[in-house]
Amino acid sequence: MSKQQAHPSPSSAASGVPALFDRAVRLFNGGQPDQAAPLCQQVLQQQPNHAHAWQLLGMVHVVGNRPAEALPALQRALALNPRQTQILCLLGTVLARLGQSEQAIDHFRQALALAPRDANIWYDLGNVQHGLGQHLQALASHDRALALAPGHADAWLNRGHALLELHRLGDAIASFERAIDLRPRASTWLLLGSALEQAQRLPDALACYEKVVALEPDNLDGWLKFGGVLLQLGRPDLALERIEVAQRLAPQSPRVLLTQAAALAKTRGDAAALVPLLQAHALAPDDLSVSMQLLYFMLKTAHWEGLTEVLAQTLRHWRAGARDANTLTLLAHPDVSAADLLQIAQAYHAPLNDAFRAMHAKVARGAPAGRRLRLGYLSSDLRHHAVGFLMTGVFEAHDRQRFETFAFSIYPQPDRSPERQRAQAAFDHFIDIHHLGDDEAAALIAGHGIDLLVDLNGLTTFSRPGILARRPAPVQVQYLGFPGTSGLAAIDYILGDRWVTPVEQAQAFSEHIVRMPDCFQANDDQRRFAAATPTRRELGLPDQGFVFCCLNNSYKILPGVFDGWMRLLQNTPGSVLWLLGDNDTARSNLRAHAQARGVAPERLVFAERRPYDQYLARYRQADLFLDTLPFNGGTTVSDALWAGLPVLTQVGDRFAGRMAASLLDCIGLPELITHSQPEYEALAHRLATEPGLLPGLRDRLAANIRTRPLFDTRRFTRHLERAFEHMIERHAQGLPPQGFDVAELPLAQSA
Numbered sequence: 001m002s003k004q005q006a007h008p009s010p011s012s013a014a015s016g017v018p019a020l021f022d023r024a025v026r027l028f029n030g031g032q033p034d035q036a037a038p039l040c041q042q043v044l045q046q047q048p049n050h051a052h053a054w055q056l057l058g059m060v061h062v063v064g065n066r067p068a069e070a071l072p073a074l075q076r077a078l079a080l081n082p083r084q085t086q087i088l089c090l091l092g093t094v095l096a097r098l099g100q101s102e103q104a105i106d107h108f109r110q111a112l113a114l115a116p117r118d119a120n121i122w123y124d125l126g127n128v129q130h131g132l133g134q135h136l137q138a139l140a141s142h143d144r145a146l147a148l149a150p151g152h153a154d155a156w157l158n159r160g161h162a163l164l165e166l167h168r169l170g171d172a173i174a175s176f177e178r179a180i181d182l183r184p185r186a187s188t189w190l191l192l193g194s195a196l197e198q199a200q201r202l203p204d205a206l207a208c209y210e211k212v213v214a215l216e217p218d219n220l221d222g223w224l225k226f227g228g229v230l231l232q233l234g235r236p237d238l239a240l241e242r243i244e245v246a247q248r249l250a251p252q253s254p255r256v257l258l259t260q261a262a263a264l265a266k267t268r269g270d271a272a273a274l275v276p277l278l279q280a281h282a283l284a285p286d287d288l289s290v291s292m293q294l295l296y297f298m299l300k301t302a303h304w305e306g307l308t309e310v311l312a313q314t315l316r317h318w319r320a321g322a323r324d325a326n327t328l329t330l331l332a333h334p335d336v337s338a339a340d341l342l343q344i345a346q347a348y349h350a351p352l353n354d355a356f357r358a359m360h361a362k363v364a365r366g367a368p369a370g371r372r373l374r375l376g377y378l379s380s381d382l383r384h385h386a387v388g389f390l391m392t393g394v395f396e397a398h399d400r401q402r403f404e405t406f407a408f409s410i411y412p413q414p415d416r417s418p419e420r421q422r423a424q425a426a427f428d429h430f431i432d433i434h435h436l437g438d439d440e441a442a443a444l445i446a447g448h449g450i451d452l453l454v455d456l457n458g459l460t461t462f463s464r465p466g467i468l469a470r471r472p473a474p475v476q477v478q479y480l481g482f483p484g485t486s487g488l489a490a491i492d493y494i495l496g497d498r499w500v501t502p503v504e505q506a507q508a509f510s511e512h513i514v515r516m517p518d519c520f521q522a523n524d525d526q527r528r529f530a531a532a533t534p535t536r537r538e539l540g541l542p543d544q545g546f547v548f549c550c551l552n553n554s555y556k557i558l559p560g561v562f563d564g565w566m567r568l569l570q571n572t573p574g575s576v577l578w579l580l581g582d583n584d585t586a587r588s589n590l591r592a593h594a595q596a597r598g599v600a601p602e603r604l605v606f607a608e609r610r611p612y613d614q615y616l617a618r619y620r621q622a623d624l625f626l627d628t629l630p631f632n633g634g635t636t637v638s639d640a641l642w643a644g645l646p647v648l649t650q651v652g653d654r655f656a657g658r659m660a661a662s663l664l665d666c667i668g669l670p671e672l673i674t675h676s677q678p679e680y681e682a683l684a685h686r687l688a689t690e691p692g693l694l695p696g697l698r699d700r701l702a703a704n705i706r707t708r709p710l711f712d713t714r715r716f717t718r719h720l721e722r723a724f725e726h727m728i729e730r731h732a733q734g735l736p737p738q739g740f741d742v743a744e745l746p747l748a749q750s751a
Helices: 017-029 033-046 051-063 067-080 085-097 101-114 119-131 135-148 153-165 169-182 186-198 202-215 220-232 236-249 254-267 270-283 288-300 307-319 327-332 338-348 350-355 386-397 418-426 438-447 465-469 503-508 559-571 584-596 612-621 635-642 659-667 677-689 693-707 713-732
Strands: 373-379 403-409 429-432 452-455 475-478 493-496 512-515 547-550 576-580 604-607 624-626 647-650
Touching: 017 033, 017 051, 033 051, 051 067, 051 085, 067 085, 085 101, 085 119, 101 119, 119 135, 119 153, 135 153, 153 169, 153 186, 169 186, 169 438, 186 202, 186 220, 202 220, 220 236, 220 254, 236 254, 254 270, 254 288, 270 288, 270 584, 288 307, 288 327, 307 338, 338 350, 338 503, 350 465, 373 386, 373 713, 386 418, 386 635, 386 713, 403 418, 403 438, 438 465, 452 713, 475 713, 493 713, 547 559, 559 576, 559 584, 559 677, 584 604, 612 635, 624 635, 624 677, 635 647, 635 659, 635 693, 647 659, 647 677, 659 693, 677 693
Parallel strands: 373 403, 373 452, 403 429, 452 475, 475 493, 493 512, 547 576, 547 624, 576 604, 624 647
Antiparallel strands: none
């Protein structure tokens, strides 16, 4: 609402009612509205039809945020003075606060009929429309206000708000910059920084937050956002310094503690992050953002005290429609179903889906005659990352006679790893777009005439769904990075297979399902082993005894799975369990959990992270890989199989819990797929204790690595290209997306 001032009523008298009213006006304008109210009441006792006194009394209640009390006073004022635009505007504001939106808009329209060139009325109307979620109408109203009063700083500011809601980041940034030119304030610099941050212009956002704290050294949000951007820029030490200032300003703020935890995880380790997260959870037990981060670090560090409560709490929030989601906690959560995942993903992406719904239907067009089809891959993970390990061979194997390949990298940090260099060399065009906002990035991709764009991120770190929502390509596909539905309306297809995307679960995906014939997962058949395989002793393993192994990340290990493993160790004398030493806290906690279950802690051996070739080679010293549930290994399972190590899995009820079954079926070892915890444990025990079983499986695996299709990268790529061609052809024919099964090529034709 534009700032209101009361005006004395015309009167020649110097005492009595006029004097009382003039005194009330002076008190109101002097910032003492509550002292003005009794004087208005005195005036109205003597002159019940004093329109200005009713108006002033209504204004007192408006500034005191008492809309229900303001309404009758202003209605009485309007009845006495029906052509007073200020009363109409005040009533519009009050009605909007009371949820009577149609009546509110009507009162502003009446005011504009009387004063169509009053910029403040257009501005107030725009604010009410914005509050009602009518962002396009709000934008039009603010534009009318600015056409009449180009120097109206607040109209520029609220125009920027409307543009943010419409996901027009570039225009919003320009509006905030204009507001700052007219009236520089810390709050506006903060808004500009937030918009720049959304646009991925992180250095510019950083400069804005510096300005905020320079203007207002006690601005909590300024310090917090300052630290948050430094974290995103990979400068956690500097981030922690800024966040510590915020903590001094608000030591009990859950938001501050949450951001501090993220910085501590980067600077002092995961255990350090748990301390502020537990504090934040105690302060705000119903805050989903806090609960999700706490759950992630509890799983990552095997801190299981209170885990059941936090698991139940996050699920309750998600099922109630919460729009916040952490990828890893979603996939590792034992009680999230495939249907839950769809609901959560769609709620998370609802603002993008709503804002860009009109862009989801594109005019059909075919690839121009005489040129190759243009495939684009959008990813932050074309580097030393599981996606890079699996996909680089596919990029290299694409048929360059038929396809022109483009990589659009959104990884925000410098990377000179050998894996990054190999990925760059695998594409016809490798374009770094991490520094571009969503509008600019989408325009750049569209400018290259991409026929089909593959999102290799999904709901993972560094993802950029805002780019995809803008429809830079006529056909858009989700693949590999996230084992589940995206919930993003702009994604047409998801790639799966009969295991991970079974027909009976089709309703749990927002995308149309395309099933690959062999296995959903790409694999690089050029993965190299270290020249020397380390000995068991060098790896900290016993020279004798059965080695159960699981090098999945520690956040995938839940208490129920661990209980089964401990029973296996108890029932298999001399055996050990070889796990990934993800962090020191997880090591000590898992050993403590083992001891609490009657297993000597030294029977848990932890593997350090090593270069990829060394990591692959050491699998040769294990006897059996034990998979996790509900979140299977993906890359780790195929790595183990590539190294000749049999893998035992229990199949789950959603994509993330069915990946290993798909891999095992494709490599020709379906007997290692179990369907219950007792069956899983019983088979693991038999394989460890019956000498004739495991050698036969190892021999069959060694033969199948070269003869079965799991590690045939060229065959997989030909199937992938078939899928892409069919999607593009449907679009060119003006047909909507539709799921299908990719026809299997004869083995002789896969080269």
